[in-house]
Amino acid sequence: MPYCSECGVEVDAGVEACPLCKAPIHRSAECDEAVRPHAAYPDRIIDPEDRYHLTATERRRIAVELLSLAFGLAGAVIILVDLVVNQRLGWSLYALVSVGFAWLVSAMPLILYGKPWLVFTVLAPALPLFLFLIDVFDGRGIGWFLPYGFPIAGAGLAAVASVGAVVGASRRKGLNVIATVFLGAAIFMLILEGILDLNRGGLSPYWSAIAALALAPTAVVLYFLHGRVLRGADLRKVFRL
Amino acid sequence: MDIDEKPRRGPMPPWFALDHAAIIYPAVISDRITVFFRLQATLDKPVNVEILSKAMANIAKRFPHYHVELRRGLFWYYLEKNPEPHGPIADSRYPMQKPGIGRRGVHLYRVRAYHDRVALEVCHIITDGSGGLILLKTLLGEYFRLQGVDVAYVDGVLDPDSEPQEDEWEDAFAKYSMPGYPAPPHEVKAYHIPGTHLPVRTNRIVTGYLSVKELLELSRKHGASATEYLSAHYVAALQDIQDADPTQRNRRRRRPIKFEIPANMRKIFPTNTLRNFSLFMMPFVDTRLGHWKFEEILHTVKHSMALQLRPKELLKTITRNVQAARSIFIRALPLPLKNAFMRMLYSALGESLFSGLLTNLGPAGFPEPIAGRVRKVEVLVTPSPFMKTTAAMVSHGDVAAISFGSNITETDLERIFFRRLVKAGLHVKIESNVSSHDERKEG
Numbered sequence: 001m002p003y004c005s006e007c008g009v010e011v012d013a014g015v016e017a018c019p020l021c022k023a024p025i026h027r028s029a030e031c032d033e034a035v036r037p038h039a040a041y042p043d044r045i046i047d048p049e050d051r052y053h054l055t056a057t058e059r060r061r062i063a064v065e066l067l068s069l070a071f072g073l074a075g076a077v078i079i080l081v082d083l084v085v086n087q088r089l090g091w092s093l094y095a096l097v098s099v100g101f102a103w104l105v106s107a108m109p110l111i112l113y114g115k116p117w118l119v120f121t122v123l124a125p126a127l128p129l130f131l132f133l134i135d136v137f138d139g140r141g142i143g144w145f146l147p148y149g150f151p152i153a154g155a156g157l158a159a160v161a162s163v164g165a166v167v168g169a170s171r172r173k174g175l176n177v178i179a180t181v182f183l184g185a186a187i188f189m190l191i192l193e194g195i196l197d198l199n200r201g202g203l204s205p206y207w208s209a210i211a212a213l214a215l216a217p218t219a220v221v222l223y224f225l226h227g228r229v230l231r232g233a234d235l236r237k238v239f240r241l
Numbered sequence: 242m243d244i245d246e247k248p249r250r251g252p253m254p255p256w257f258a259l260d261h262a263a264i265i266y267p268a269v270i271s272d273r274i275t276v277f278f279r280l281q282a283t284l285d286k287p288v289n290v291e292i293l294s295k296a297m298a299n300i301a302k303r304f305p306h307y308h309v310e311l312r313r314g315l316f317w318y319y320l321e322k323n324p325e326p327h328g329p330i331a332d333s334r335y336p337m338q339k340p341g342i343g344r345r346g347v348h349l350y351r352v353r354a355y356h357d358r359v360a361l362e363v364c365h366i367i368t369d370g371s372g373g374l375i376l377l378k379t380l381l382g383e384y385f386r387l388q389g390v391d392v393a394y395v396d397g398v399l400d401p402d403s404e405p406q407e408d409e410w411e412d413a414f415a416k417y418s419m420p421g422y423p424a425p426p427h428e429v430k431a432y433h434i435p436g437t438h439l440p441v442r443t444n445r446i447v448t449g450y451l452s453v454k455e456l457l458e459l460s461r462k463h464g465a466s467a468t469e470y471l472s473a474h475y476v477a478a479l480q481d482i483q484d485a486d487p488t489q490r491n492r493r494r495r496r497p498i499k500f501e502i503p504a505n506m507r508k509i510f511p512t513n514t515l516r517n518f519s520l521f522m523m524p525f526v527d528t529r530l531g532h533w534k535f536e537e538i539l540h541t542v543k544h545s546m547a548l549q550l551r552p553k554e555l556l557k558t559i560t561r562n563v564q565a566a567r568s569i570f571i572r573a574l575p576l577p578l579k580n581a582f583m584r585m586l587y588s589a590l591g592e593s594l595f596s597g598l599l600t601n602l603g604p605a606g607f608p609e610p611i612a613g614r615v616r617k618v619e620v621l622v623t624p625s626p627f628m629k630t631t632a633a634m635v636s637h638g639d640v641a642a643i644s645f646g647s648n649i650t651e652t653d654l655e656r657i658f659f660r661r662l663v664k665a666g667l668h669v670k671i672e673s674n675v676s677s678h679d680e681r682k683e684g
Binding site: 001004008009010011019021041042043 | 331332333334336355356446447449652655656659660663664668669670671672673674675676
């Protein structure tokens with residue numbers, strides 16, 4: 001019977017490598033026995049009884065269908081209630097736009113699974129559009145959208161896109177992802193306070209500067225840990241006395 | 242011994258509570274912790290699936306407590322009669338996976354056929370290895386009887402036409418619980434071997450076959466039983482892994498190697514129950530004290546088992562398990578909260594306390610003429626996230642089969658264990674469900 005020269009255990013004729021140490025099993029003339037008619041276990045890996053075992057794609061499709069049905073029903077109920085009570089579409093427009101935006105945010109990552117930039121491309125214009133519609137539906141024309149809504153949404157999206165690009169480009173992901181998020185958040189908060197200050201007629205960063213001063217050094221420490229320590233750098237070399 | 246004997250009257254109720262060993266399993270069951278075990282018998286001829294299906298149908302009424310489905314109550318899970326028909330299914334490369342437990346009509350055991358092999362996969366919620374072995378023996382007895390073989394209903398082969406006995410579904414833990422007994426001492430966490438997990442819903446089975454005669458001779462030479470001898474080699478293999486583990490360089494900070502050896506309580510506390518009734522012994526070696534030689538480990542295993550197998554000591558654990566479930570605070574917890582509590586308990590009092598496991602069912606004990614028609618028997622157990630590789634053993638004739646179930650890519654434990662046996666002079670033949678070809682494909 002064939003055996004593993006490393007482990008000293010016998011194996012079935014026809015086995016190519018030792019199941020214990022992976023060493024190849026050398027066939028010899030004395031071991032020229034009939035190969036076992038079938039493997040010890042079958043090739044099938046899915047339980048035939050598991051009728052409900054769905055693939056990941058099927059699960060996502062079902063989730064999108066359920067989300068669409070739930071949001072569609074919610075939208076229909078909102079319209080009917082507003083029409084029955086007020087005989088016109090009034091407050092329901094806010095709710096409808098919100099429901100539509102919530103559907104986009106929840107369903108798009110499932111529909112475009114594995115394509116994060118395509119998800120961002122769809123959702124990025126949707127956010128300012130959502131804010132614009134909310135502003136318009138109050139009946140007083142365009143008010144807060146241009147001075148506040150659009151620039152803040154734009155800054156937020158730019159921060160998300162920048163962080164995503166930097167994270168996506170990094171070859172090794174770890175603490176550097178958190179550090180990049182921290183830096184992105186710090187820059188966003190500086191811009192946010194700047195937008196608020198400019199609309200009030202001045203520019204004097206205060207709370208955003210404090211937040212940035214807390215986040216930026218933390219990010220630097222995390223970058224250092226990621227790039228130097230966790231990569232396997234010898235700490236005794238770095239911190240030698 | 243003052244034992245609370247309260248035999249139940251009448252037929253099996255349409256629903257009943259889980260036994261005190263099983264109540265923790267529904268809370269922890271997952272794709273990673275399937276709580277299934279498998280008994281498989283390789284026959285002398287290819288399996289006739291039609292006859293096997295008929296045999297399953299014929300014995301169903303003899304095991305009403307196994308033909309159940311798991312249901313969810315407000316405070317506890319319970320088992321209810323499952324009216325769905327049950328037949329054999331094809332085998333799978335990665336056995337013992339979790340079915341849709343908790344769904345209507347899902348059985349808690351399955352029978353698989355593959356060429357000349359019949360495999361019985363059983364969820365621990367309904368029974369332990371001894372109960373499973375009786376189910377397999379009765380199934381094979383009926384399978385051969387349908388082929389014209391004159392089968393004797395002895396040695397665990399039950400007559401399918403006989404009436405189920407009331408005490409077959411009794412909760413033996415509750416029967417032997419002794420209110421007022423002290424709880425067993427608190428245990429510290431054990432060392433766990435490192436490893437990279439295999440993908441979910443896969444596992445590796447490595448079975449080693451050896452001669453019972455050779456094994457017993459060697460064990461007797463060391464003044465030990467086969468279980469003690471093999472357990473000592475298992476602990477020694479774990480020690481070798483711990484010595485090579487870079488995270489364990491500081492010996493003072495090492496966790497002990499604690500080993501789980503389940504024992505059938507039916508031999509100590511008389512009962513006819515076919516549900517769970519086993520407890521575990523826990524020999525351990527404290528590797529902070531230095532490297533242990535094999536003879537020292539064997540000595541520790543042998544005497545630890547003897548001390549822990551005393552009925553009074555066992556009653557402590559039985560009572561602790563039963564009284565905890567009888568506490569009004571536990572009983573009043575709604576099931577979702579209870580599940581969270583059970584999961585913590587499973588981790589604290591179960592998984593994290595053990596480095597490895599070897600369960601030995603002993604001789605399968607098929608009576609003639611079934612024994613002559615069975616070429617070999619194996620028992621497989623599933624690993625868990627902490628105890629990444631576990632082992633089980635059963636023998637038939639002169640062939641003992643030791644099967645390791647693992648959920649990690651590394652085969653260090655199996656390799657060291659079997660190499661130790663070879664070095665000790667035993668002839669070992671190895672089989673696995675994962676070939677080098679699969680690993681190349683997956684890697």
